[in-house]
Amino acid sequence: MDRDDGARAWQERRPVTTLDTPGARLQPLHDVRGIYAELRRRGLLDPLRALQRPSAFKSLVALGFDWACILAAWALVLWAPLHLALLTVPLAVLLMGARQRALGNLLHEAGHKMLCGSRGLNDHLADLAVGIPTLSPVRCYRAKHLKHHAHLGVAESDPDFIHAEEDLQGTAWSLFARHFFDRGMFLSNLCGNWGSLSARERVAAAVWWALLLGALALAAGPAGALVFAVLWIVARMTVFHGITVFREISDHVGLQPGSVLGFTRNSPHKPVLSFFLHPHENNYHLTHHLAPTVPFHRLRAAHKIFMQVPEYAAAHQCDSYFSGRRSVIACWVRGCLRWHRGGKSAAEAEA
Known part of the structure; x- marks a missing residue:
C-alpha cells in the first residue's frame, strides 16, 4: 500500500x-x-x-528560571539609573509578562500531573510556585483544562473554545484585537480563577503575597516592594494578556472543529x-x-x-x-x- x-x-x-x-x-x-x-x-x-516520565529536577529548574527572570526584571527597574527608565521599565514589563506566561505553562503541566511523579508533590509545588500567586490553584485549572481535552472543538462543552466563523473573515490582526479587547478574556487573564477560589485559597493568596512583598520590602524598602507589585500587575494586564491571547488563538482558531x-x-x-x-x-x-x-x-x-x-x-x-x-x-x-x-x-x- x-x-x-x-x-x-x-x-x-x-x-x-x-x-x-x-x-x-x-x-x-x-x-x-x-x-x-x-x-x-x-x-x-x-x-x-x-x-512519559516527568522530571521533578527539570520542573524545579524551569520554575526557578522563570522566577529568577521575574526578580531580575524587578531589579533592572529598581537599580538601573533613573534616566534609563524609559528603556528599563518596558523591558522589565516585557520580561516579567513573558515569564508569567511561562509559569502559566508550568501550571498547565501540573494540571496533567507532569511536574513530578508524585501527585501530592506535583499539586503542592504547582500551587506554591504558580497557582496561589496567580489566583489559579491547580485544582481549578485541572477541572477546566481536562474538559478542553475531552470536548475539544465542541462549542457547548469546551471551555477554551473561542473559534467563531464570523470572526475569521477579516485580518489576523483584527481577530487578535477582537480577543485582546474582550472584557471576559482580559479579566480572566488578570484575575485568574478568583471567583472559583475557596475562602482558604483566598487567604492563602493574601498570605503568599504578604510574605513576598514583606521580603522585598526588607531587601529594597517599601518603595521597592511597591515597584514589584506595580510591575507585576502592569505586566499581567499587558504582555501576559497579549501573549495568552496570541497563544489561545494559535492553538485552534481558524481550523476545522471535529x-x-x-x-x-x-x-x-x-x-x-x-x-x-x-x-x-x-x-x-x-x-x-x-x-x-x-x-x-x-x-x-x-x-x-x-x-x-x-x-x-x-x-x-x-x-x-x-x-x-x-x-x-x-x-x-x-x-x-x-x-x-x-x-x-x-x-x-x-x-
Missing part, C-alpha cells in the same frame, strides 16, 4: 467516540486512533511511552520568539493533544516520533510565526492560503 492509499484508508476509518456527557456532541477520535495504530505498526509506541488533527496546530520552534510566545515547548500543541502524558521537556522528542507518521506530518505544522503562507497567523483567518492535506486554500478546496 503506497502512502496515498494508506492516508486514504486512514481517513476513511469509521469514527469512534469516547465522550458520554449528556447533551454534548460526541467528538470523533478516529484520527487519534489512526495515529496510534500507525505508531504501533511502525514500532514507535515504546519509544513514545519512554518519554477532530484533533484538523483542529489543532503546532507552532514553530524559534529560540527567541518561542521564549516569549511559547515558553517551555508549548508550541507543540498538536503533539500535546495527542500525547498529554509527555512532559514539556520531552515534547520535541515526541514530535519527532510523531513526524514519522504521514498523517501527523501532513497536519498543521507551522514553520514561522508571522511571514509566509505556512506561518501561524496565516491560518487564523479564512482569506489566506491553507496547506493542510494538499496545500490548497479554502476556496480551492471547495471548488
